Amino acid sequence: MAAQASPLQMRILSQLQTRFGGKHAVGQRLNEVDIAEWLGVSRTPVREVLRALERQGVLAYEPRRGFEILRSLDPDPGDAGDRSDLLDERVMREMALGTLKSVISERALLQRFAVPKGFLNSTLRRLMRDQLAEPSPGRGWVFADVGPEALKDGYRFRQIVEPAAILSDGYAVDSAAMARLDSDHEAAIAKIDAFDRRALFELDAQFHLAIAEGAGSRPLADAIRRQNNIRRVAEYMGFVRLDRIRQSMIEHRGIMAALLGGRRQQAATLMRLHLDVSAQETFSHLPEDLERIRSGGTLSEAPVSET
Template sequence: MMQRRDKTQARHALANLILGLVGTLRLAAGHHMTEEWLAAQLSVSRTPIRAALSLLAQRGVVVARPRQGFFLAVSWDRITRQHALEIPSTPEEAFYSALLRDRLAGDLANSFTQTELARRYKVNRTVMLRALTRMGDEGLVMRNKGQGWHFLPTLDSECALHNSYDFRRMVEPAALRLPGFRADPAVLARLRADHEYALASEAGMNERALFELDSGFHETLVGFGGNPYCMQSVQQQNRLRRLLEYQGYANRRRVRDWVQEHLAIIAALEAGEPARAAELMRAHLDNAVAATPSPAEAGPPAAPDAGRAIASPLVRR
């Protein structure tokens, strides 16, 4: 069962990688998505590529033609988050969520060993190492020089949260006013489509998808400024606040609020008004400070329901 579930997750993840490749290379509708070419691009064999393309065919992203193969049915600039596949839950995901949930609740020490985790969570070594490696890649934990692991600094206090927003209010609006700022209309169109999908989606978006939508928006807009130092600072802030996505706020209105504020900023940039967008960005971050409770006030997050999109709002971003 574990093996089948891992393969299923891998197929879904590979399908999302193909979507990313389409966007990176800006492929037009009708492009021949050959298995050989994709296998070479993504360094995998043709069999999982075929399975991933079949999943994308079910989503309407590609179309299968008899004896010809798969062809892109949607141009790169029309692909949005609604086309992405929800990756099925795994034991690794359950352990990952439990670890973060207990950390936020104050039930897990800053430094810990794998032996302690195995005893507490009854999890096998393979699952544990996969989850810890992922958390390390996301900037949440780091191996100790000796034995064990430790959590990296994050925005887990009210003071840290407000300091973070003070810093972002200095950097992000200023990035939109840089002389070299250039907004890509096609990228803005994709951002708009992603945010409109978030508003219209009846099933809701899970916590990770909401965080990626939010963090991707801020990183993309700062990236238009062309200053790598600004980009690096915003990416670091996103790494620090990643942990907050697992605090399940019950008020759906907060999600709608920050999504609509993002859309207003996008509209200003589409109209060629970066100065206006900078003003809206500053107001957006001001609103975020006013709406953001401390982690202690928010309480620990609820455990995710495996295999289902979670309608769990975040604070305004």
Template structure:
């Protein structure tokens, strides 16, 4: 029996990301969804994820089978013009990442210092610090306090692009490359929706998530779990480093058109051309002003 307790604010904040994850995976009715895979994707514990799964079941997106878990019932289509604000966990992550980038936040801090500085509860702070620790952006000091690595500067950003330039084109050229059915069509529709909608600064989170789904989808299609793991880690790093979008509507349009060109070549079976276009897409993005990237 599903828990009738209404979801907490954190759990409500996780719902859009969970739904987007199900959509990005191109799951069909009857496909199984586990707590662990959502925990890994959302970077939270089982307790809030369990509540999210139960809420998705109440909404008819999932179907709960006692003692057998959750399966997909019906996933609603994406609305790329629904530009939701970041949830409280994301907002605090962005603030921490932004303050570290500007070197406003010292490299070593205590939890009490952070709670006073940002006016947050210890529970929320623990959630955020643990997420940052998962991607190497924070580490607990022996005995007391937390330490942050050097800010995600130009050098680190170039190293990130160097890794992506090795992995992402290779994903498309991999012998086992196979995209999920309907993935190209879905990504085309989402990029077209961004082109058609008036640009708003509040769309930066939705834009980033769409871009992450695009790049992770290509890595997943490679059939190489280590390619996918590496690109997902880069997405998490970029998610917390890209706390806003500073390039305006022109770069949004260029990015979407570049994605659509790659998708069109994949649809025609021209993987070598698609890989070359993806390489150029990443090379161009790497030359933009540091840090605030959503490509």
């Protein structure tokens, strides 16, 4: 934006960067009417911001079709990965403890975390991409509920839909993709002590999404993505023990073996058992894990084994 951009234009730009930043948004189309309604502002300042981005080569305009994103809206090439990861963890810690409730202004968030605006926007953008936060027009930000009750609701939902998905009509197994996923599980189990826990969680999330995608239902796959994102906050803080992660991946392999062998009824039964055990494990340790976080514990301090 030009140096003479108004505060309103800068706010609009910041919101656009948060919502549409990153390579994943390239190719999406922006409509000034929709953006104005979303932000609760008039169309004129929105149009001025979009035209400025067009002049910079970030957007391309096509009559009757609106603006297309040509390259990332993210203006912060100095976004250092380590500092961003640290802020992500701090925000997720607060979400896990339930201290980010109601609507919180961007100014309040900047004061709370004492970071440059660019770092905060990057974290908010990632949370919004994962449906864990969303802007409240003209007021601030609303964070998703990821507390114990939300986790319980998520497990109940998954216990219902994931086994049912496997038994649904027309369920299709992508054998090649499933075999690759199984191989990745085998490698992780063999060297689990050396794996970053967030990488282990991503492998877990890939498995559950692959199971959902076999049903050929986009709403179902989107719902599982949403549940994975809610769980990601808890897993990020180390709620699950390493020995349980290992056993969980062994259970995943059993489910995949049943699917690859055409034994869907067995796979559905194993999935239900897997989710039951995972829920029991999560909630049996939840109070002590939350207490560790309150006392300032970190992911690396989470217990790695049990007797």
